[in-house]
Amino acid sequence: QVQLVESGGGLVQAGGSLKLSCAGSGRSFSGYLLGWFRQFPGKEREFVAAISGGSTRLYYTDSVKGRFTISRDNAKNMVYLQMNSLNPEDTAVYFCAAGGYLSGSTLKDCNYWGQGTQVTVSS
Numbered sequence: 098q099v100q101l102v103e104s105g106g107g108l109v110q111a112g113g114s115l116k117l118s119c120a121g122s123g124r125s126f127s128g129y130l131l132g133w134f135r136q137f138p139g140k141e142r143e144f145v146a147a148i149s150g151g152s153t154r155l156y157y158t159d160s161v162k163g164r165f166t167i168s169r170d171n172a173k174n175m176v177y178l179q180m181n182s183l184n185p186e187d188t189a190v191y192f193c194a195a196g197g198y199l200s201g202s203t204l205k206d207c208n209y210w211g212q213g214t215q216v217t218v219s220s
Contacts, residue, residue: 098123099209101193106214109183113218117178119193119211126195127171132204133178135189136213142192146178147204156202160186183218190215 105117117133132147146167147156155167166179176193196208 099126099129099195101195101209101211103191103193103211103214106191106216108217108219111184111218111220113183114179114181115183115216117180117191117193117214117216119176119178121174121176121195125171126174129195130197130199130204130207131167131169131176132194132197132207133167133176134192134194134204135187135216136192137189144203144205145191147199147202148176156199156204158203180216183216185218185220188216188218 100122101119103119109115128150130147133145134142135145136142144158146165148167148169152169164182169176190213192213193211194207197204197206
């Protein structure tokens with residue numbers, strides 16, 4: 098089992114930056130694909146970014162390419178999402194996830210999920 102806890106969400110003005118962190122515990126997740134997802138009010142959760150075990154492959158949904166950067170530190174069991182040039186359309190609850198598989202460039206069917214952290218971008 099892997100437990101995931103996100104932190105770093107909050108309120109930021111448009112154009113600003115936030116860095117989300119996700120701490121894993123229970124077992125090493127160095128072998129897992131890790132990802133970030135977000136959920137808009139009234140919508141299903143959607144894929145944002147994913148990273149392979151050795152950080153050699155990164156995947157992003159089109160709307161965040163060039164603005165968001167996913168990274169991981171396997172020694173610390175951490176995964177991060179650096180979010181720059183935020184806009185109000187990025188307002189959502191952000192979740193980290195572990196496991197699953199890549200379908201094209203999208204992470205699917207993750208085994209473990211965090212509880213989510215709210216990101217609000219004001220205009």
